[in-house]
Amino acid sequence: MTEKNTYQSQANELSNKLWAIANDLRGNMDSSKFKNYILGIIFYRYLSERTESYMNDLLKNDGITYEEAYADEKFRSTVEKWSVNSLGYIMKPQYLYRNLIDKINKRSFSVEDFEKAISELTGSTMGQESEPDFTGLFNDMKLQDPDLGDAVSERTELISKVMSRIADIDFMLNESQFDVLGTAYMILIGLFASDAGKKGGEFFTPTGPSKLCAILATIGLDEAKTVGDCTCGSASMLLEVKKHLSSGKVGHFYGQENNASTYNLARMNMLMHDIEYQRFDIYKGDTLKNDCYGDVKMTVQVCNPPYSLKWSADKSFEEDPRYSGAGKLAPKSHADFAFLEHMIYHMDPDDGRIAVLLPHGVLFRGGAEEVIRKYIVKDLNKLDAVIGLPANLFHGTSIPVCLLVLKSKRNGNSGNILFIDASKEFTPGKNQNTLEDKHIEKIVNAYKERKDIDKFCHVALMEEIEENGYNMNIPRYVDTFEPEPEIDLNEVAAEIRKLQAEIKDIDAQLKPYFDELGLDFPFGEEGK
Structure with a gap:
């Protein structure tokens, strides 16, 4: 079975089971809330199974299980130290997911047991190196919320039902290709879009565009010292980058996310993808206002920022080293270039790469954006390729977007920029178009080969771009005009004469009937 078919099969199965779980909750609250319970419980189950797997592997030579070692006072402090140092947290055996399920089956479980389990797990990280990565992770799963029920017994019944259903799902957690949480998130948004609102999908980049960005940003790389996404959403694009490094090795991941719930989801x-807490830093905050990265320089950056976001463009930002180079700030109505400037500031000067998805307006809008665009293209000379993507690829917006590839070192291409018009490379869908592997392969091959292809791509010299006033609108460089077929006027005239003769013949057949009925004939010469 192909990777695509395997993924689709897993997603379909997950969708069906999540639908059943959602139906248990939907009478109590809308999906924008109950997805937090589903995702939180899935994650708790993962931490439980991760604990057992890790501990039992360590203890197999001792011939005892994690539960047996923890029950022995001589071993307890040792296994707790192993757990907090390696996993970042401690989950006591009594709070392992399967033991909670066992209590549910024996009808001795209370939602308060689950509250205590979460409290002790997060409490075990206090004062540890892992504390920032676990603080507030379960904040969105409010187990005392009246929407779950006013009484403890009502909340217990509902949470028990959800936990039991999640226990029955095979998440295939060992298959790193399958983004369980990201996929579950989008399924829940899709199932109840009317509850979640159109904004629901902005925290998850669809697989096709995410994969394309990751591939283009990692061409020729075996490993990456640092990988970042300054609007990381659910972290799906960060995880995608790892898949496309030939060794799969990343020194450290960095991300920033302003939405609290999605910040938790990213961590x-x-x-859940076995990225140790020591190897990632996901920050909560507004990237444009507060640069949490400090002086960190990135090998690879991918990003799908909110399109044409309004921002303050406050005069104080003129002193911010991220935005000061161009001499102009991105306009208040469009923060797109502010995100891009932030990424450029954090590029590794030796071999930094960026693949970012932005609205087409950044290619041609005037004013301050024209000044910034010229600065990036001419003065910095980091823009390597401009790729136009199809419309309706993204959740919540139908607009077509462009993908910009930037590189610190242009590797002999500093005198040109590659333009690709991939707007027709998609598979139509009922609600959303899809960028499939065959489309991605065509785009990537064109990027690698860097040669003109009629009506698809063009290598534009810097002189050509200067002649266009640094307007980067793709149709200026890639001619996709399809000429209309030539019309034979003699053939058209002959067809008209033929039709006129047929009309005259029909009129002649109809007129006797009108005469017989004593009606005026409304057609032909006689009716005029």
Whole structure:
């Protein structure tokens, strides 16, 4: 079975089971809330199974299980130290997911047991190196919320039902290709879009564009010292980058996310993909206002920022080293270039790469954006390729976007920029178009070969770009005009004469009937 078919099969199965779980909750609250419970419980189950797997592997030569070692006072402090140092947290055996399920089955479970389990798990990270990565992770799963029920017994019944259903799902957690949390998140948004609102999908970049960005940003790289996404959402694009490094090795991941719930989701996602807490930093905050990265320089950066976001463009930002180079700030109505300037500031000067998805307006809008665009293209000379993507690829917006590839070192291409018009490379869908592997392969091959292809791509010299006033609108460089077929006027005239003769013949057949009925004939010469 192909990777695509395997993924689709897993997603379909997950969708069906999440639908059943959602139906248990939907009478109590809308999906924008109950997805937090589903995702939180999935994550808790993962931490439980991760604990057992890790501990039992360490203890197999001792011939005892984690539960047996923890029950022995001589071993307890040792296994707790192993757990907090390697996993970042401690989960007591009594709070292992399967033991909680066992209590549910024996009808001795209370939602307060689950509250205590979460409290002790997060409490075990206090004062540890892992504390920032676990603080507030379960904040969105409010187990005392009246929407779950006013009484403890009502909340217990509902949470028990959800936990039991999640226990029955095979998440295939060992298959790193499958983004369980990200996929579950989008399924829940899709199932109840009317509850979640159109904004629901902005925290998750669809697989096709995410994969394309990751591939283009990692061409020729075996490993990356640092990988970042300054609007990381669920962290799906960060995780995608790892897949496309030939060794799969990343020294450290960095991300920043302003939405609190999605910030939690990103950290969960990193841990669920076996990224040790020591190897990632996901920050909570507004990237444009507060640069949490400090002086860190990135090997690879990918990003799908909110399009044409309004920002303050406050005069104080003129002193911010991220934005000061161009001499102009991105306009208040469009922060797109502010995100890009932030990424450029954090590029590794030796071999930094950026793949970012932005609205087409950044290619041609005037004013301050024209000044910044010229600065990036001419003065910095880091823009390597401009790729136009199809419309309706993204959740929550139908607009077509462009993908910009930037590189610190242009590797002999500093005198040109590659333009690709991939707007027709998609598979149509009922609600959303899809960028499939065959489309991605065509785009990537064109990027690698860097040769003109009629009506698809063009290598534009800097002189050509200067002649266009640094307007980077793709149709200026890639001619996709399809000429209309020539019309034979003699053939058209003959067809008209033929039709006129047929009309005259029909009129002649109809007129006797009108005469017989004593009606005026409304057609032909006689009716005029």
